[in-house]
Amino acid sequence: MQIENLSDSTLPPYLACLEEWSDDIREAGGRKAAWLEKMKNRGLKVKVAVEDGETVGMIQAVPIEQSQAEGKNLYFIHCIWVHGHKGKGVGDRRGRGIGKAMLSALEEDVRTIGAKGMAAWGLALPFWMRASWFRKQGYRKADRDGMAVLVWKPFAEDAEAPRWIRRKKTPGRIDGKVAVDAFVNGWCNVQNTAIERARRAAATFGDRAEFRLVDTSERPAFLEWGLSDALFIDGKPVRIGPPPSYEKIRRAMEKRINKLPRH
Template identity: 45%
Template sequence: MKIIDLESKHKDNYFHCLEEWSDEMKDAGDSKEKWYEKMKDRGLRVKLAEDDQGRICGMIQYVPSEYSFVDTAGFYIVKCIWVYGYKEGMGNQQKKGIGTQLIEAAEQDCRELDTNGLLVWGISMPFFMRASWFKKHGFKKIDKDNIRILLWKPFKEGVIPPKLVKKKKKLELIEGKVTVQAFVNGWCPASNIVYERMKKISEEFKEYIVFEYYDTSNKEVFDEWGVLDAVYLDGKVVQKGAPPSYEKLYSKVAKKVSRLK
C-alpha cells in the first residue's frame, strides 16, 4: 500500500468517490468535476491510497481554508477522507491503517506547504466522518455547530483557532409557491446527488416551484449566505445523512405542491 498524488487516470474514480460501480453515483452530475477544475488552481490537494494490485482504496482531499466553511485563511482543511468501505467492488478496506496513512501524508504535506496548521471536521456521532477518529490522531476540538465539530492541529505558535461559519441569512419563502433553494459547492458527490434529484423533480413541478440555485464555489455567494452545501425545501434542509432516494424526495415535493392546489 502506498500514498500517491492524484493523476489524470484517477480522475473519474475520484469524481465518483471511488464508487464508479454505483448506480447512485450516476445521479451525481458533473458538479464535482467543475469544482475540481476551479479548485486545482486554488490549492486543492488530493492524495490517494493505492494497494499492491494498483487499486485505489482511499482518498483524502484538502483545500486552503478560505475555500471552505471556516472564517480564517492561512490554514488547510480536510474536506473529506474516505477509505473504501463497501462489500461491492474491492471489499471493505477500512481498519487496516489506510486512513492513518492518508491523514499523516496530508499533515506532512501541509507542514511542507508552510501553512498555519491543518483543520479537519467531523461529526459528534459514531458514523460517517467521526470527530473522535481525528481526536485519536492528535487533533483538538476548536468549534462546534450542532453535530458538526471543527478540530485543528496548529503548526505555528500563537495562531488563532478558526471558527465554523454558520448560516447567516434567513431564507425567504415565496407566497403561493413551493420554494427550493439549492446551495451547491460541488466538492461532495453525496450533496450533488441531492441537488440533481431536486432539480429534476422541480422541473417536473415547475409551474408550482420557485427553484433558486446558489453556486457557493463562488466565495462571495458563500460569504453572503454562510451555507456551503444544502438543498432546502420551503426552508427546511432535505438531506440529513445519506442522500434520500429520488422517490422519497419526489413524494416530499408532491405533498407540498398538493397543499397549494
C-alpha cells in the first residue's frame, strides 16, 4: 500500500469519494470538482491510499482559515475515509492501518510547510467520522458544538487550540412562497447530494418555492452565517448527513406549500 498525492489516475475515485459505483454520489454533480479547482490554490492537501492500483483511502485538509473552525497556523481535516462497503467497489479495507498511514503522511506534509498543528472533526457518536478515532491517534478535544467535536494535535509548544465557528443567523421566510435555503461548501459529496436533491425538488414547485443557495467556500459568506453545509425549509433545519431521499425532501416542501394561502 502506498500513500500518494493526488494524480490523474486517482482523481476520479477521489472526486467520487471512492464510490464510483454509487448512484447517490453521482447525484452530487460537479460541485466537488469545482471546489477542488478553487481550493488547489488555497492550500488544499489531499492524500490517497493505493493498493494494487486501486484507490482505497483518502484524506483531505485545508488551512484552518478555509474551514468551519477558527485558529492560527493549523490545518483542518475535513474528511478521512477508508472504503468500508462490503461487496461494493474495492470492498471493506478498514482496520488494516490505512487510516493511520494517511493521517501520519498528511501530518508530516503540513509540518514541513510550517503548520503548528492539525485540527479535525468527528462525531461524538459511534458512526460516520468518529471523534474517538482521532483521540486514539493522539488528538484531544478543543471544542464541541452539538454532536460535532473539534479535536486537535499541536506540533509546536506555542500552538493555540482551535474553536468552532457557530451558527450566527437562520434564514427567514418569504411571503407567499416556501423558502428553501441551502448552504454548501463543496468538500463533501454527501452534503452536495442533499443540496442537489433540494434544488431539484424546489424547482418542481415553480414560483411556490424559492431556492436560495449560499456558496460557503467563499469565506465572507460562511462568516456571515456561521453555516457551512446546511438546508432549511422555511427556516427549519433539515438534517443532511446522511442525505434524505429526494422524495423525503420534496414531501417536506410540499407540506409547507399546502399551508400557504391560496392565490
